[in-house]
Amino acid sequence: MILSSFIFIPLLVGLLLFFVQQQQLVKALSLAASVAVLAVVLYAVYLPAGHASLSYSTSWLGSINSNFALLLDGPAKITTLLTAVSFVLIFLATWNNNYANSSSYYALMLLSMSGLMGVFLSADALLFYFFWELALIPVYFLCSIWGGEKRIAVTFKFFIYTFIGSVLMLIGIIYLYNKTADQSFAWNSFKAVVLTAKEQAYFFWFFFIAFAIKMPVFPFHTWQPDAYETSPTGTTMVLSGVMVKMGLFAVIRWLLPVFPDMSDKMANIIIIFSIIGMLYASLIAMKQDNIKRLIAYSSIAHIGLMSAGLFAGNTVAYNGVLVQMFNHGINIIGLWIVVDIIEQQTGIRKMSELGGLAQQAPRLTIMLVIVALANIALPLTNGFIGEFMMFTGLYQYNPWYAVVAGISIIFAAVYTLGMIQKVFYGELNTAVKVVDLKAMQWLALALIVAMIFVAGVYPKPLLQLGEAAGQVIATTVTK
Amino acid sequence: MNLIIFGGLLGVVMMFGGLLMKQKHQATLLATVLMALLLVLNSWELYHDPVFVVNTKDMLETTRFGLLLNEIMLAAGLIYFLLSGRDIEKVGNHVAEYYALMFFIFAGVGIATSYTNLLMLFLGIEIISIPLYILTAADKRNLKSVEAGLKYFLMGSFSTGIMLMGIALIYGGTGSFLLTKFSILGAPMSYNLVGGMLLVLVAMAFKVSAAPFHFWTPDVYDGAPTVFTSFMATIVKVAALVAFVKLFEGSYSIIEGKWQMVMAIIIALTLLIGNITAVFQQSVKRMLAYSSIAQAGFMLFALFAMNNWGKEGIVLYAAAYSLATIGLFAVLAKMEDYTFNGFNGFSKREPMIAVALTIFLLSLAGIPLTVGFFSKYYMVAAAAATGGKYLWLMILAMLCAAISVYYYFRVIQAMYFKDGEIVSSLPVAPAFRYLLIGVAAIVIFLGVMPQWILQYLYF
Numbered sequence: 035m036i037l038s039s040f041i042f043i044p045l046l047v048g049l050l051l052f053f054v055q056q057q058q059l060v061k062a063l064s065l066a067a068s069v070a071v072l073a074v075v076l077y078a079v080y081l082p083a084g085h086a087s088l089s090y091s092t093s094w095l096g097s098i099n100s101n102f103a104l105l106l107d108g109p110a111k112i113t114t115l116l117t118a119v120s121f122v123l124i125f126l127a128t129w130n131n132n133y134a135n136s137s138s139y140y141a142l143m144l145l146s147m148s149g150l151m152g153v154f155l156s157a158d159a160l161l162f163y164f165f166w167e168l169a170l171i172p173v174y175f176l177c178s179i180w181g182g183e184k185r186i187a188v189t190f191k192f193f194i195y196t197f198i199g200s201v202l203m204l205i206g207i208i209y210l211y212n213k214t215a216d217q218s219f220a221w222n223s224f225k226a227v228v229l230t231a232k233e234q235a236y237f238f239w240f241f242f243i244a245f246a247i248k249m250p251v252f253p254f255h256t257w258q259p260d261a262y263e264t265s266p267t268g269t270t271m272v273l274s275g276v277m278v279k280m281g282l283f284a285v286i287r288w289l290l291p292v293f294p295d296m297s298d299k300m301a302n303i304i305i306i307f308s309i310i311g312m313l314y315a316s317l318i319a320m321k322q323d324n325i326k327r328l329i330a331y332s333s334i335a336h337i338g339l340m341s342a343g344l345f346a347g348n349t350v351a352y353n354g355v356l357v358q359m360f361n362h363g364i365n366i367i368g369l370w371i372v373v374d375i376i377e378q379q380t381g382i383r384k385m386s387e388l389g390g391l392a393q394q395a396p397r398l399t400i401m402l403v404i405v406a407l408a409n410i411a412l413p414l415t416n417g418f419i420g421e422f423m424m425f426t427g428l429y430q431y432n433p434w435y436a437v438v439a440g441i442s443i444i445f446a447a448v449y450t451l452g453m454i455q456k457v458f459y460g461e462l463n464t465a466v467k468v469v470d471l472k473a474m475q476w477l478a479l480a481l482i483v484a485m486i487f488v489a490g491v492y493p494k495p496l497l498q499l500g501e502a503a504g505q506v507i508a509t510t511v512t513k
Numbered sequence: 514m515n516l517i518i519f520g521g522l523l524g525v526v527m528m529f530g531g532l533l534m535k536q537k538h539q540a541t542l543l544a545t546v547l548m549a550l551l552l553v554l555n556s557w558e559l560y561h562d563p564v565f566v567v568n569t570k571d572m573l574e575t576t577r578f579g580l581l582l583n584e585i586m587l588a589a590g591l592i593y594f595l596l597s598g599r600d601i602e603k604v605g606n607h608v609a610e611y612y613a614l615m616f617f618i619f620a621g622v623g624i625a626t627s628y629t630n631l632l633m634l635f636l637g638i639e640i641i642s643i644p645l646y647i648l649t650a651a652d653k654r655n656l657k658s659v660e661a662g663l664k665y666f667l668m669g670s671f672s673t674g675i676m677l678m679g680i681a682l683i684y685g686g687t688g689s690f691l692l693t694k695f696s697i698l699g700a701p702m703s704y705n706l707v708g709g710m711l712l713v714l715v716a717m718a719f720k721v722s723a724a725p726f727h728f729w730t731p732d733v734y735d736g737a738p739t740v741f742t743s744f745m746a747t748i749v750k751v752a753a754l755v756a757f758v759k760l761f762e763g764s765y766s767i768i769e770g771k772w773q774m775v776m777a778i779i780i781a782l783t784l785l786i787g788n789i790t791a792v793f794q795q796s797v798k799r800m801l802a803y804s805s806i807a808q809a810g811f812m813l814f815a816l817f818a819m820n821n822w823g824k825e826g827i828v829l830y831a832a833a834y835s836l837a838t839i840g841l842f843a844v845l846a847k848m849e850d851y852t853f854n855g856f857n858g859f860s861k862r863e864p865m866i867a868v869a870l871t872i873f874l875l876s877l878a879g880i881p882l883t884v885g886f887f888s889k890y891y892m893v894a895a896a897a898a899t900g901g902k903y904l905w906l907m908i909l910a911m912l913c914a915a916i917s918v919y920y921y922f923r924v925i926q927a928m929y930f931k932d933g934e935i936v937s938s939l940p941v942a943p944a945f946r947y948l949l950i951g952v953a954a955i956v957i958f959l960g961v962m963p964q965w966i967l968q969y970l971y972f
Contacts, residue, residue, distance in 0.1 A: 095964055098894075167881040178930045186930050190922065197918055201911035204890070208897045208907075233901070 036078050037090045037104040040114060040151040043071050044121075048144030057136050064140040065125040068147070072118040079111045079499065089157070098160075099218040105157035108500045109286045112356050113154040113279050115499075116363045120275045121147050123364075123481060127371040128268045129474035131378065133180055139268075146172040146272055153280050157221040159207045162288065163200070169280065170196055173269060180266040192261040195254075199244035206240035209233075210292070225291045238296040241289050242304075248281035249337050251304075252311025262330035267374035270326070274333050274370065275363040282337070282359055285344050286352075301345035305431070308345075309439045312338035316445035320452070324383050325373050328453055329366065332409065335442055336362050342439065343424035351427020356500030358420025361408070361489060365417060368405035368482040372398065375475060376457070385453060390462030395470040399458045401479040406450045408486045411443065416489035419497075514563035514575055514627070515554040516583050520620030523547045524613045531609020541598035544612035548594050551619065552587040555580065559969065571691060572630045578824060579626035581969050582755050582831055586622055586748045589835035590615070593744060595948055596843035599941075600740040604651050611651060614644035615744065622748065625756040631680045631690040631713075634756060638676070638720060641749055642669050648744070649737040661736025668729045672719035679712025692760070714775070717760065720753040723813060724782035727806050731790075734802035742798070743842030746805045747835040754812050758827060761816055773899070776817040777906050783810035784913040791920045796851045800920055801841060804877065807917060808834050811892050811910065817903075818895035825967050826891030832959060832966060833884040837873035840952050844870060847939050853923050858933025865946045866939065867928045869953040874921040876956050879914050884959035889914060891963075 047067035054060050081087060091103040106114065121143070133139040149172065152165030170193065177189040207219070213233075214223040229237070247254045262270050290297050312335045319331035340358055343351040373383075375398060382388055392399040404415070411417035421443075429436035471479065489496055530543050554564065559580050594601075594612075602608050621640030628634045646669065650662025684690060686706030715726060722730040734742045761772075787807030794800040812830050815823035844866055848855050860867040876885030896907050927933075959966055 097964060097967065164881045167886075171875070171880065175929070178926065186926055190919075190926070193922070194915065194918060198912065198915045201915050202908070205893065205897075205904075205907050205911055208890070208894050209901065209904075211894070212897050236904075 035090065036074060036087045037106055037155055039074050040071060040078075040118075040155060041104075041148050043067055043074070044144040044151065045148040048141045048148060051137050051141035051144065054137050057132070060137045060140050061125070061129060064144055065122070065129075067144060068118065068121040068125055071147070071151075072122050075114050075118040078106060079115055091157075094158075094161070099216070099220075100160040101158050101220065102161060103158040103220060104155040105221065106155060109283055109356060109359075110154050111499045112360050112496075113276075113283050114151060116279065116360045117147060117150050117154065117276050119485075120271065120363055120367055123367055123371075123478050124268050124271045124275075126474050126478035126481075127271075127367075127374065130472050131268070131374075133266070135179075139176065139180060139266075142172040142176050143268065143272070146176070150272075150276055150280065154283055159211065159219040159221070159224055159288070161219070162284075163204055163207055166203075166280070166284075167200060169277065170200075173273065173277065176269040177261065177265040180269070182264045182266075184260075185264045188257075188260040188264045192257045195257045196244075196247055199247035199254075202240045203244035206237045209237060221287070224288070227292065229293075231295075234293055234296040238289070238293045238300065241293070242285075242300075245281040245284045245289065246341075248284070249278055249341055250281070250334065251338065251341050252307055252314060252334070255311065255315070255334050258334060259327050259330040262333070263324065263326045267370055267377070271367045271370045274330070275367040278333070278337055279359050279363060282340055282344065282355065285341070286355075290344070297345065298347060301347055301431075304345045305342045305428075305435060308338040308342035309435060311335070312342075312439055312442040313445070316442045316449065319449045320445060322449075323386050325376070325385055325453065325457070326383055328385075328449060329369050329373065332446065332449065333362075333366055335446065336366075339421065339424055339439060339442070342435070343427055346424075346427040346431040348427045348430050350423050350430065353497060353500055354420045354423025354425075354427060357489075357493060357496050358417075358424060360496060361416040361420055361486075364482055364485050364489075365405055365408045368401070368479060368486075369409060371475065371478055371482070372402045372405065375471070379469060385456040388457045389460040390458070392458040393462055397470050397476070401471075401483060402458065403454060404483050404486060405479075406454055408490070410446045410450050414487070414490045416486045416493070418490060419493045514565070514567060514573070514623075515558045516551065516587070516623030517573075517620050517627075518563075518565055518567075519551055519554050520616050520623055523551060524616030524620065527609055527616055528613040531607070531613070534609060537602040537608045538598075540609040540612060541594070541602060543609075544615075545591070545594045545598065547616070548587070548591045551616075552584070552591055555583050555587055559584065571693075572633050573624070573627045574629050575627055577970055578828075579755070579759075581828055581966075582626050582751065583623060584969075585828065585831045585835065585966075586751055587619070589748055589832075589839055590619065590744075592836070592948070592952060593748070593839045593843075596839065596945065596952075597740045597743060597846060600843075600846040604738045604740060605653070607651075611648065611741075614648055618644050618744075618749065622752040625752050626759070628756070628759065629692050631683065631692070634760065635673075635676065635680060637756060638753070639673065641752060642673070642720075645669075645741075645745060645749060648741040649733060651741060652738045655738075657736040658738060661733045664736075665729060665733045668719070672716045672726070675712050675719075676716030679709045679714075679716060682706070682709030682712060685709070692762075711775075713760065717753065717757045718779060721750060721757060721809050721813070722806050723779050723809055724786045724806065727783065727786065730806055731799055731802045734805070735796070735799050739798065739842060739846040742802075743839055743846070746801070746842070747838045750805065750809065751812075751831045751835060754809070754815075755827065755831075758815055758824070762819065773817060773903070776813065777903055780810050780813045780817055781906060781909055783807070783813065784910055788913045788916040788920075792916065794920070795853065797845060797853060797856070797924060798851045800853075801838065801845075804917065804920070805838070807913065808877070810913070811889060814892035814896050814910070817906075818899050820895055820898055822891055822895035822898050825970065826888060826895055828967060828970065829884060829891055829959070829963055830888040833876055833888040833956070836952055836956055837876045837885065840869060840873045840949055841877075843945075843949070844939075847941060849935065853927050854933075856924055856927035856933075857931040858935070859928040862933070862936060862938050863946070866941075866949055869946075869949040870928065871925055872953040872956055874925055876960070878918045878921045882960045883956050884963065885956075886960060887963040 088106045091101050094102040149165050149169030156162040174193045213227050250258050315331045315334035319328050322328040340355050343355040408415035408417045411421040618641050621637050624637030646666040649665050650659050652658035682705045686703040719726040787803050791800050791803035815827045876883035879885045879889040
């Protein structure tokens with residue numbers, strides 16, 4: 035029942051919000067809902083392993099053997115925790131933003147949260163597909179209604195792109211369902227399914243392409259910078275902080291255990307593509323003048339490393355990915371908060387038109403520098419531990435890959451520090467006026483910075499959440 | 514059985530009732546009441562014996578499958594009368610006659626879903642078709658309507674001729690009109706039988722507007738008065754499809770392997786032509802005409818697979834497609850402008866209706882949480898259950914579903930993301946809005962609990 039509440043609290047509050055008119059009440063309710071979910075998630079995450087509340091199943095579609103089955107294992111703990119934390123941060127950081135028709139905006143945000151929770155929890159393939167799509171629909175409306183210019187075309191591209199991936203996955207699910215021994219959609223039956231080499235070769239890609247589009251891995255990333263740029267910043271935070279984790283998470287739960295042989299065989303090519311994506315995105319990020327696009331490309335680079343880590347096939351890399359999934363989400367939301375503050379107050383996104391903001395907004399600058407350093411994965415920040423573990427794992431898989439991928443660390447430093455320099459230092463652009471942080475934004479950034487340092491200095495609790503899972507994954511793939 | 518007898522009877526009642534009525538909306542009221550009565554009578558038969566027990570001499574059989582589909586079509590018909598009654602009154606002066614014709618069509622639907630004899634199939638299809646020719650041309654002062662009626666009549670009678678020829682050949686091959694004879698004889702393949710089956714297949718493909726026999730559809734749907742297009746595209750199409758399924762249910766074993774190949778080609782063509790042409794339409798009405806071709810492609814999966822999944826899929830598809838399409842056409846009939854631009858800013862004009870339309874469009878596109886998803890799901894699952902041999906067909910179907918998102922979402926984009934010039938609300942009663950929301954709620958409910966409707970197939 036605890037697990038269902040992850041999904042149903044945001045769902046019900048979200049539906050309720052459509053009918054609430056006062057703007058302050060809407061904001062307060064959505065924040066309260068996300069805090070409530072966070073509380074429940076924190077309680078569930080620290081339940082001892084094997085506790086009865088960590089899985090839940092009730093009959094849904096009896097005749098085709100599909101259940102409303104939820105499961106909170108290691109990876110799911112990380113991602114649900116990330117979702118809950120992210121939404122609290124997002125609602126705090128955008129407290130002062132005013133949206134036209136705000137009740138629908140917040141309602142859709144909560145609905146997307148509900149869909150995301152469903153994706154991370156479901157242990158039934160059909161249910162998983164259901165939530166996979168459901169997380170997408172609210173985001174589509176959010177981007178298209180409250181987004182920037184060209185929003186209709188951009189979000190449409192995003193939607194069609196991911197929808198094509200999803201339908202391929204649906205065929206895969208249906209096919210595998212027919213191959214399961216007990217004709218069921220349960221995760222365990224899917225893991226036990228026996229496929230011929232040829233079938234594996236087909237259906238591995240059906241699943242992987244759907245996930246790769248969502249992550250996004252090179253060459254399926256083309257929807258992403260446009261979508262991040264045009265979406266309202268609150269939604270961009272959901273997209274970049276949490277939704278990209280859907281792809282990674284789906285690989286962990288639905289790809290590696292179901293197609294272990296094929297994952298092993300195809301690891302090489304996927305890692306190569308991931309590394310190409312890292313370098314390619316980093317190079318483009320260095321050339322960007324638009325802050326939002328810069329962060330979007332930096333996100334592609336980071337995700338590339340995580341997807342490479344997933345296929346490296348050893349425990350270190352898996353644990354690195356699990357930790358990094360959480361930390362990347364926190365860091366990138368921090369970056370977007372800063373960008374949002376700058377954009378809300380100056381209306382400018384181009385770095386060349388900004389400059390010298392440090393003199394006007396010292397506190398904002400300090401916060402951004404910390405978040406940016408975490409984004410480059412400096413030791414003592416939370417980004418370090420995950421990246422270090424992933425590079426170690428990649429090195430074990432093939433040293434040369436680690437070397438080439440390592441170049442992207444240098445690139446990351448170049449574009450991130452370049453951004454700080456152009457925006458905050460240098461000559462003050464006098465036409466631009468920035469007021470320093472407001473209370474709620476300060477609170478959100480302070481929380482992020484606190485998490486950056488805590489996880490950077492003492493990452494053990496976070497590692498423990500995923501650790502057991504990392505070993506399990508590694509053994510299934512290399513069995 | 515109830516549907517056949519009372520459908521015809523109530524049609525006559527409706528016709529003579531029209532003579533007594535001074536005002537048009539009295540006819541609508543009477544028709545709605547009679548429709549509800551018909552629905553109750555059909556539901557009665559799900560649990561009890563029919564009111565009149567008739568010895569049909571093996572010409573008809575009542576099955577749960579047929580009854581359930583009747584039930585869905587009657588429910589759709591009732592919703593259609595409630596939503597579109599006002600628009601039917603606007604078509605012309607003979608309102609009671611229009612309703613009477615629709616009751617006759619329902620009698621034909623009853624035959625088409627329960628026949629076991631090819632002669633009965635012919636009767637059923639003709640009883641459905643002839644009133645439709647009249648309805649298509651009902652707006653007799655409008656040249657487009659008359660042209661559509663004539664076109665439909667010519668093409669329709671041509672296909673009927675082909676069907677008759679096919680039935681004659683089948684009779685030559687098996688010596689019987691009975692569907693059961695196909696399978697029991699296990700039949701030595703004869704040229705007569707196979708040729709006959711193919712001719713009947715062509716005729717039925719025409720009736721459900723499957724490619725390459727679909728050419729009449731866009732013109733007829735576009736030309737006919739919008740209210741009747743709605744009826745034609747949903748209830749009639751579903752009925753023809755059920756008849757199609759019944760026809761090949763018995764004969765499947767005869768031409769098994771080759772049969773699937775033929776069906777696969779027809780499905781692939783139908784899906785491709787329907788979806789790709791729909792992308793280029795500027796008028797929502799024409800887009801819906803092509804979308805109905807595309808959706809027929811999906812429904813034909815039931816014929817391709819001929820298994821339980823397919824039958825359950827037809828039930829869900831009938832509900833999903835009829836509810837969504839009737840809702841869309843009901844609103845479209847009240848619009849001033851049938852192009853996509855006519856829907857610009859619609860969410861500000863009519864927020865409630867816009868929400869309902871969005872749910873209908875999502876359902877047609879097959880997005881989860883709507884019954885449209887499960888209907889597509891069951892169809893593809895039916896194909897998958899026949900083995901992996903036709904994987905390409907499943908992939909093609911799903912990609913076509915992705916294409917369909919493009920044109921369905923254009924309406925959503927116009928409604929929500931664009932600003933329109935017209936700001937006045939639609940001239941509809943508040944009850945219309947609530948009813949539409951209610952239908953949308955059914956679409957969502959069945960999207961979460963498809964079992965609720967499927968359980969009636971088995972108990």
